[in-house]
Amino acid sequence: MDVTEFWALARAHAGVGRVSVVTGETSTSAVAPPAWAFGADAAQADRLLDLVLAGRKTATASAASDYAEADEPLPAVGDLSILLDGAGEPRALIRTTRVQVVPFAAVDAEHAAAEGEGEATLASWRADHAHFFAASARAAGLASVEELPVVLERFRLLHPRPGAASA
Secondary structure (H helix, E strand, O other): OOHHHHHHHHHHHHOOOOOHHHHOOOHHHHOOOOEEOOOOOHHHHHHHHHHHHOOOOOEEEEEHHHHHHOOOOOOOOOOEEEEEOOOOOEEEEEEEEEEEEEEHHHOOHHHHHHHOOOOOOHHHHHHHHHHHHHHHHHHOOOOOHHHOEEEEEEEEEEEEOOOOOOO
C-alpha cells in the first residue's frame, strides 16, 4: 500500500476531513501529510514504530537545528504525520498534541517515559540520546550536547494499519 492509499483509508477511519462531505474535498483532506520513519536505519524504524503501535511510545525528540538545515517549520500542535516502517511502508497516522523546544539538559522524566524506549527512564533516555545528538551539537558549534535545543513532540495515534506490528 502506498502513502496515498493509506491516507485515503486512515483519514476516513480517523475522522479527518469529515466536513468534506458537506464542503467538498479540500487540500487539507486531499493531500497526504508528511510521511517519515523514526530512527537512523530500517531496524530502528521498525522497533520504534512497534512501540507506537503498542501504545508505549507517544513522544519523540529531534534536534531543532535539523529543521533549520532542512528549511522546514517545527512541528505544530494539530499536525498530522504518516509513520513509515523500515521498508518505507505507511503504517500509522499520528497527530501532534504538544511541542516544546528545550535544551537537551532540560528534558524531563515525563518526556523520557513518553518516548517509551528501553527502560523509559530519564537516565536511559539521556544515555541513548546524547550519542544520537552529539553530531548536531558539534555542527552547531556547541561545547556540549547539554546545550543543544531539542524539539520535544507529543503525539496521539489516530489510525494504525491493521497487522502492522512486527512483534
